[in-house]
Amino acid sequence: MNTENRSSFIQQLKKYKPLMNELVARDLKVKYRRSFLGYVWSLLNPLMMMTVMSYVFSYMFRFDVPNYPLYLICGQTLWTFFNESTNMAMYSVVANGSLIRKVYIPKFIFPMSRVLSSFVTMGFSLVAILIVMIFTGVKINLSILLFPIPLFFLLLFCMGIGLILSALSVYFRDIMHLYGVLTMAWMYATPVFYPIEALPANVAMVISFNPMYHYITFFREIVLYGTVPGAWTWIWCAVSSIVAFMAGLTVFRKLQRNFILHV
Amino acid sequence: MNTENIIEVKNVTMRFNLAEEKTDTIKEYILKLLRGKLHFNEFFALKDVSFNVKRGEAVALIGVNGSGKSTMLKIIAGVMYPTKGSVNVKGSIAPLIELGAGFDMDLTARENIYLNGAVLGYDRDFMNQHFDEIMEFSELWDFVDVPVKNFSSGMIARLGFAIATIVKADILVVDEILAVGDFRFQQKCKERMAKLMSNGTTLLFVSHSAEQVKELCEKSAWIDHGELKAFGKTEEVYRMYEEKYN
Structure with missing residues (x-):
């Protein structure tokens, strides 16, 4: 049979690792090409957004959150990563249609490399969080060293969602239009700029089924409050990210056979 | 001479569903489903094609435009899956289907x-x-x-x-690329291909230039409207091919 059936996912990942690197490097290069500040934007952008939003939300709608700027930038950085990576992944297969039609490449490379390049961009934004931490005089203790864990779970989750979106959008381009509205609703259902305590108990219950809520909570616990999150948060993050990733791979592998007829 | 088959094409059929290809939105899909038009316009690019290529051979695919040559190459290169049948390839492929495709x-x-x-x-x-x-x-x-x-x-x-x-790939898949570039560069490409072949690389070649085919390939497969009409020595296949079209 063809190469695709012969070698497993892991083997393909190994063989095409250079391609993954090149694609991520290209995304980063193209993203800031011809701007004066370049990568600095990945740091400046979240800081500026945070400034605007913390003014808006501390004068127009008040929330009772200690160290609101840090609370906001934590949620916002993670949310921006989710939003950007899944959106870019969604277009990745269709956008590379001309390549898929001519050369054999394992197609999951495209959504995955997109998510990874957003992940690298988020890495720059972490510096912005660090700056805010220092400025607001947050007490930093050892639990901060856990910060890669929620980010890793979130990465898996985004890859899963990105794989599903990229495969579905090959068959139904409508998803590209629908997804913008969906992510907006999803953002309001995620405590990015408000505390979950501000919600009525029954609404908060519903929101506790939102995986994004748990990744952000995990991250805030260690960065903002300097504590290690409880078991429930760990379980939610681990299970939801692994399920999303496996589901993404399964759906993608099922649908990819006929990509070429549709891209 | 090694007699191992490096490419085995077994009963390959490729069906394109022309109507289905145009369904890009859910609305269109449902409308077509309701009207029962979803599986109209079947088009067979390849019908039950089988042939084997031995290691080190140079084989040309010939035929008029739209006869299924490029589809065959793409299936061998692993870009497309056949609707029926199977393709067995042993070795690495260097695809020259469209130059600069990945740029x-x-x-x-x-x-x-x-x-x-x-x-x-x-x-x-x-x-x-x-x-x-x-x-x-x-x-x-x-x-x-x-x-x-x-x-x-x-x-x-x-x-x-x-x-x-x-x-040095095991198989070189070349689709009409020598038509681009000036004479000098074409010459250079041919030399490079000849050098690779002398080192044991298998060549699959699509071209409309009888001259190039006869120069490079000892064997040819003639595909006409998706069917394999003849497979064998280049001169014989070309004689049959020219008989039909002249």
Whole structure:
């Protein structure tokens, strides 16, 4: 049979690792090409957004959150990563249609490399969080060293969602239009700029089924409050990210056979 | 002479569903489903094609436009899956289906060499070793840091060919690429291909130039409207082919 059936996912990942690197490097290069500040934007952008939003939300709608700027930038950085990576992944297969039609490449490379390049961009934004931490005089203790864990779970989750979106959008381009509205609703259902305590108990219950809520909570616990999150948060993050990733791979592998007829 | 089959094509049928291809939105899909029009317009690009290629052979696929030659190449290269039947390939393939297919027009020649190499599965170190050789062959040293979008089609083809043939792949799949580039470059490509073949690379070749086919390939497969009409010595296959069309 063809190469695709012969070698497993892991083997393909190994063989095409250079391609993954090149694609991520290209995304980063193209993203800031011809701007004066370049990568600095990945740091400046979240800081500026945070400034605007913390003014808006501390004068127009008040929330009772200690160290609101840090609370906001934590949620916002993670949310921006989710939003950007899944959106870019969604277009990745269709956008590379001309390549898929001519050369054999394992197609999951495209959504995955997109998510990874957003992940690298988020890495720059972490510096912005660090700056805010220092400025607001947050007490930093050892639990901060856990910060890669929620980010890793979130990465898996985004890859899963990105794989599903990229495969579905090959068959139904409508998803590209629908997804913008969906992510907006999803953002309001995620405590990015408000505390979950501000919600009525029954609404908060519903929101506790939102995986994004748990990744952000995990991250805030260690960065903002300097504590290690409880078991429930760990379980939610681990299970939801692994399920999303496996589901993404399964759906993608099922649908990819006929990509070429549709891209 | 080795008698091992490097490519085995078994009863390959490729069906395109022309109506289905145009369904891009859910609304259209449902409408067509309701009208029962979803599976209309079947088109068979290949019908029950079987042949084997032995290691080291040079085989041409000939036939008129739209007869299914490129579809056959794409199935062998693993780009498409056959609707029925199977293709068994033993070894690595260097696809020269469309030169410069993997180029990003915004990146420079230098950056594209690494990108395109990665598309073919080679890492940075490997490409570093062969970088000079690629630039030498494509004769593009003056433009190494110019974005590829400013290149002429001939320059893109030169770069693409140089990258794709840098490694000794087991099988070279060539689709009509010698039509681009000037005479001198065509000559250079042919020399490079001949050199690869003398080292045991198998060649699959699509061309409308009888001259090139006769020069490069001892065997030919004639595909007509998706059916394999003849497979054998190039001269004999060409005689039958020319009989039909002259």
